[in-house]
Amino acid sequence: MTNLDRCYNIFDLREAAQRRLPRGIFEYVDKGTEDGISLEENRAAFQRIKLRTCFLNDWSKRDLGTEIFGSRINLPFGIAPTGSAGLMWYQGEIELARAAADAGIPLTLAMGALTSLEEITQAVPDSRKWFQLYPWEDQEGNYEMVARARDLGWEALVVTIDHAPGRGREHNERNGFSFPFTPNMTAALDMAMHPGWMWRVLRKYLVNEGMPTNANYPARYRHSIIDGKKRVRPKRFEAMTWEHVRKLRDFWPRKLIVKSILSGDQARAAVDAGADGIVVSNHGGRAFDSAVATIDILPEVVEAVGSRSTVMLDSGIRRGSDILKALALGARMVLVGRATLYGTACGGQAGATRAIRILADEMERAFGYVGVRRVSEIGPHIFAQREPRMAGCAQTAQILGISEAIGGSA
Numbered sequence: 029m030t031n032l033d034r035c036y037n038i039f040d041l042r043e044a045a046q047r048r049l050p051r052g053i054f055e056y057v058d059k060g061t062e063d064g065i066s067l068e069e070n071r072a073a074f075q076r077i078k079l080r081t082c083f084l085n086d087w088s089k090r091d092l093g094t095e096i097f098g099s100r101i102n103l104p105f106g107i108a109p110t111g112s113a114g115l116m117w118y119q120g121e122i123e124l125a126r127a128a129a130d131a132g133i134p135l136t137l138a139m140g141a142l143t144s145l146e147e148i149t150q151a152v153p154d155s156r157k158w159f160q161l162y163p164w165e166d167q168e169g170n171y172e173m174v175a176r177a178r179d180l181g182w183e184a185l186v187v188t189i190d191h192a193p194g195r196g197r198e199h200n201e202r203n204g205f206s207f208p209f210t211p212n213m214t215a216a217l218d219m220a221m222h223p224g225w226m227w228r229v230l231r232k233y234l235v236n237e238g239m240p241t242n243a244n245y246p247a248r249y250r251h252s253i254i255d256g257k258k259r260v261r262p263k264r265f266e267a268m269t270w271e272h273v274r275k276l277r278d279f280w281p282r283k284l285i286v287k288s289i290l291s292g293d294q295a296r297a298a299v300d301a302g303a304d305g306i307v308v309s310n311h312g313g314r315a316f317d318s319a320v321a322t323i324d325i326l327p328e329v330v331e332a333v334g335s336r337s338t339v340m341l342d343s344g345i346r347r348g349s350d351i352l353k354a355l356a357l358g359a360r361m362v363l364v365g366r367a368t369l370y371g372t373a374c375g376g377q378a379g380a381t382r383a384i385r386i387l388a389d390e391m392e393r394a395f396g397y398v399g400v401r402r403v404s405e406i407g408p409h410i411f412a413q414r415e416p417r418m419a420g421c422a423q424t425a426q427i428l429g430i431s432e433a434i435g436g437s438a
């Protein structure tokens with residue numbers, strides 16, 4: 029296992045993950061789409077924002093927790109759905125779920141996960157669990173999966189809506205990666221050059237449960253390179269409209285979250301269709317390479333629906349201060365994707381916990397620098413500059429009911 033104590037930040041975990049994973053799998057996790065512009069811009073946009081320091085406000089009693097959908101989480105972030113934690117580590121999704129449960133934060137299980145809803149429920153029965161759906165043309169298939177999450181009592185359904193046009197991930201074509209694995213020489217050589225991963229991860233699956241596949245898919249879509257069945261691929265739902273979101277709303281009894289929102293108009297449409305929450309997300313720069321950075325569009329979304337929806341954000345979170353910036357612009361919490369995947373690749377549950385701890389410690393330090401003690405004290409007053417792009421901040425503060433600037437720094 030990687031020496032986690034020597035991974036001081038998320039970038040160290042990333043480097044260690046790169047050493048451990050076959051190239052195709054690492055690039056699948058790490059890269060963006062097309063030219064990687066949206067991926068870079070997610071980071072650059074956070075880095076452009078500077079914060080105002082504010083000391084000597086008695087910072088001794090602080091609390092990083094917050095409330096989401098009426099109950100407390102210990103940190104203002106959760107785990108984003110990623111369909112590959114199970115390739116980072118043997119039963120990586122269970123490891124990640126345990127780390128999230130121990131930290132007291134929500135886990136979103138991707139529909140494409142290698143671990144079933146039932147196994148996750150068994151591993152972490154009392155934690156907050158959300159299930160993510162990419163709607164297919166096959167409605168029966170969609171509802172079959174959603175019904176399983178419903179019957180297991182999962183808290184929220186996250187519907188990702190950026191799926192229909194497909195992805196431009198040229199690197200996957202080049203390095204031969206696909207999942208479920210398909211036989212090809214490039215991928216086979218890549219794996220052969222990573223015997224450690226083959227031994228620790230693939231061998232354990234083969235010995236214990238067989239070739240890994242998408243565990244939550246209905247049986248007709250669940251297959252692997254060695255089961256000899258004809259490959260049936262579910263079709264992306266190109267004809268999907270908000271009407272279909274409304275139908276899911278009627279079917280799903282608990283919280284409904286729509287993910288992939290990048291404008292005020294789409295946010296309004298999601299809330300009108302019955303969403304309780306939305307995730308401002310460009311899929312971590314993995315979907316549309318001309319997409320706006322999420323932190324740049326967040327004020328528009330908060331202005332549109334902040335008073336009637338739980339607005340969350342993801343894409344590009346690598347430092348605790350990024351989380352603070354998103355909260356100051358009106359997000360109630362954020363989701364992290366790659367940060368905890370890198371951690372899981374380095375040490376399973378312990379690695380994911382390390383990633384969560386790094387972000388929490390950095391965020392706590394950032395709280396201290398800007399002079400806030402709890403999430404409810406965070407607001408636009410923490411920004412150093414009054415830039416035009418922050419013009420919506422006063423309104424954001426009003427929407428969120430932040431009336432008082434801390435430490436007289438408004």
Ligand SMILES: Cc1cc2nc3c(=O)[nH]c(=O)nc-3n(C[C@H](O)[C@H](O)[C@H](O)COP(=O)(O)O)c2cc1C
Pocket residue numbers: 056057058108109110111112138139140160188287309310311312313314342343344345363364365366367
């Ligand atoms: C390897 C990987 C797989 C992902 N799989 C899914 C998925 O199955 N469903 C989904 O809605 N988002 C998926 N995402 C996107 C994440 O939910 C999230 O939007 C993104 O990772 C956030 O950006 P970050 O990685 O910079 O934190 C995936 C992201 C990664 C890195």
